[in-house]
Amino acid sequence: MPISPPLFVVFNRASGHSDRDELGPAVEAACAAAGRRCELLPVNHPRDLAAKAGDAVRRARDTQGIVVAAGGDGTINAVAQAVLGSGCTFGVLPRGTFNYFGRTHGIPADLDGALRVLLQEQPVPVHVGLLNERVFLVNASLGLYPQLLEDREAWKQQFGRSRLVALFAGLKTLLRGHRSLRLSIELAGALQQVRTPTLFVGNNALQMEQVGLPQARAIDDGQLAGVMLRPVGRWSLLALLARGAFGQLGEADQVQSFAFERLTVTARAFGARRLKVATDGEVLWMPLPLRFAVAPQPLMLIRPTGMAPERREVQAAAAGDMEADAA
Template structure:
């Protein structure tokens, strides 16, 4: 009998409403042990998951499962990029942007059923100033919100929307110069989002037409907004209609360069990365193997 493929589960014990023992018990109960052998490890600090994932890939694991939110998924993906080991997701975060784009069930038992099916495909990823992102990156207001949200004890869509409505009135639009497809766009910027997948998370769609396998970034540019336009923008995101909103402009490209007059905040997969005055954003086509339901990923 051939050796069973091995899976490493990487659990972020700080993600999700249930404790880590509960998740480990559900893995034991619902994983198909006739198909797979497995182990469970826990992250001990920020930046630990890429080490654990990279080690698993070098040891020939068939899959590494990120058990956590978008930050954990990003860290595990960093360790698996350009390897033969597939990323899988047990969603345990507040947004779960990649899992929702891929239609991975939010419940642990449902996500494990997808894992048991073992359907693996390959998707694109992106980089912003050398930082990996799998769903979205951005500069401007969304990065500012990421920086504030990181320090908040509240999670979930309602808390996020409340924070946006509180901060949007005082956000200062900054001038940017972006080079996209040979054209230079000189404007003030509320948000410039670089989307590999369709949504930030919580079904808030920033790029509804994004295709995670097309080798292109969907760039969403939102220029100056007043409060009424900001409310309309939020509604359009939450109803998956932003592609048709007059406040957003879209471009498809493989490479974007942005210069700013003063340092601007930026994020990668919702994690605040800091500030910079120049940004280099690129697509990395078909760079990450991933476990998905057997669906069309567009």
């Protein structure tokens, strides 16, 4: 009888759930019941996350083990960065506020359900986005969206982590006003000069479906989804936010969306050498040009087979709305 591979669990004590001190004992108990060996690698400060993820990959390579990320999308991103190209299998225990990566792949948000998937399911290849060789699993962006994330984090520090806090932070950012970026974009061999308040690149089909953009199928087929807004005022931005909340963003004239495998971005501002970007909720400065691409290797992710239940629900609701409009 083959020996089941051990688990090396990197977990972020600062992630969104309040049960972070219970995670370790729960993982150990589930692994013991399943006859699986596990090692816990807690992260107490974000600066230690990359090193801890690298340590987990080295241990997993030596034992043909599985690297597991427990935390929000930012933690999962950091561990995936270490796992990609290593030959290791990847597992996740979603513990964040939004958990888009886990949700789009049908991994439950509750710990018991996520552990069942981790201990019982098989790895499936899932494609990964790259921005200048930096991994993104959910999205990467520049312009208005990184500013929204920075403001949201400031609000969370003051009022706590919740979707309601995130919503009010976003509203305040939009009402404050914004500047448009002047970009040169190379797509499919053609160069475009654009002005836009934000360029958003998605790698999460559920997120695209929820706001009503048609590129979810392209993501399923191994591409990335680009979204740009035409220059608009703050009230028009609020109207677009409302459209997205009702799953109708793709119907707005101010929105341009497209699928691609490679995209290169430079700034038209004189002397610009870098831009502020966001990858899976983490904001940083990156040197130009910015190169978005599908990673040449997939992640081997332990997940249930087939489409996630939440995605089926979103698609069913959209189909029902289309039937109602036709009637």
